[in-house]
Amino acid sequence: MESSKIGRYEKKFRQLKKKKEGAFVPFVMLGDPDEKISLQIIKTLIENGADVLELGLPFSDPIADGKVIQAADQRALAKKFNVTKAFSLIRRIRAMDGDVPIGLLVYSNLINNMGVGKFYENARKAGVDGVLAADVPVEEARPFIAAAGKTGIKQIFLIAPTTTVKRMNQIFPQAGGFVYAVSLLGVTGTRKSLNKEVFSLIRNAKKKTKLPICVGFGISRPEHVKQLMNAGADGAIVGSAIVKIIEKNLKNRKKMIKEIAGFCRKMKKATVR
Secondary structure, eight states, rough: GGGGGOOHHHHHHHHHHHHHHHHHHHEEEESSSHHHHHHHHHHHHHHTTTTTOOOOESSOTTTOOOOOHHHHHHHHHHTTOOHHHHHHEEEEEHHOOSSOOEEEEEEEHHHHHHHHHHHHHHHHHTTHHHEEETTTTTGOHHHHHHHHHHHTTTEEEOTTOOOOOHHHHHHHGGOSSOEEEESSSSSOOOOSOOTTTTHHHHHHHHHHOOEEEEEEEOOSSHHHHHHHTTTTTTTEEEEEEHHHHHHHHHTOOHHHHHHHHHHHHHHHHBOOO
């Protein structure tokens, strides 16, 4: 009876631990480059190794994002893609796959614009498992945490190399799903090598929480994923590298899908411990 209460995140990370694998967590922007292709891209991610989905809601001022993801925001917004359409698209994704955990990376303006309670309720109905409000520190997150608690959605929080142990002690009791560890200071984007500070961040976080630790920002190569797995991370979040493939192949959708599929398979393979 108890097992029926296990959420998708917990179930997925348990399964991966048994298989001695980390989670491959691809990020893409919902509605990029248009609604039809966006659904095809996400289907491709699921079919080629995605363990968890991290999906962005297009926003005009995405302060945590680099040029590649900002361009994805603009492509989706140019097609008049909005939060209501995003929830509709997520319902179609959930109908396609009932097991994959779905997290939203969103800016608080979009949540507040709809109304916090209504946003989380609509997210729940669509099949969302987690929400990360990228610009909301834990001190200002009370309304979001309350709405998450009411709807059964996990509130995900960021930690960075500058996050002190004292601050981790504030964040972790409020967090759910997994902890999003930012590998570097700055915005999203591909990097040639990993910031060495991320390895001590993983170690420190592991001492303070039983939640899975997934690392994002700058993860773009299989060797990055392998390094993170060896350091004890539970998952690797990969965004800009995938969005770059979309951007590069806007005029050749068939090639876009093929390249995304191949890239995902390589990155997933690197999660095997």
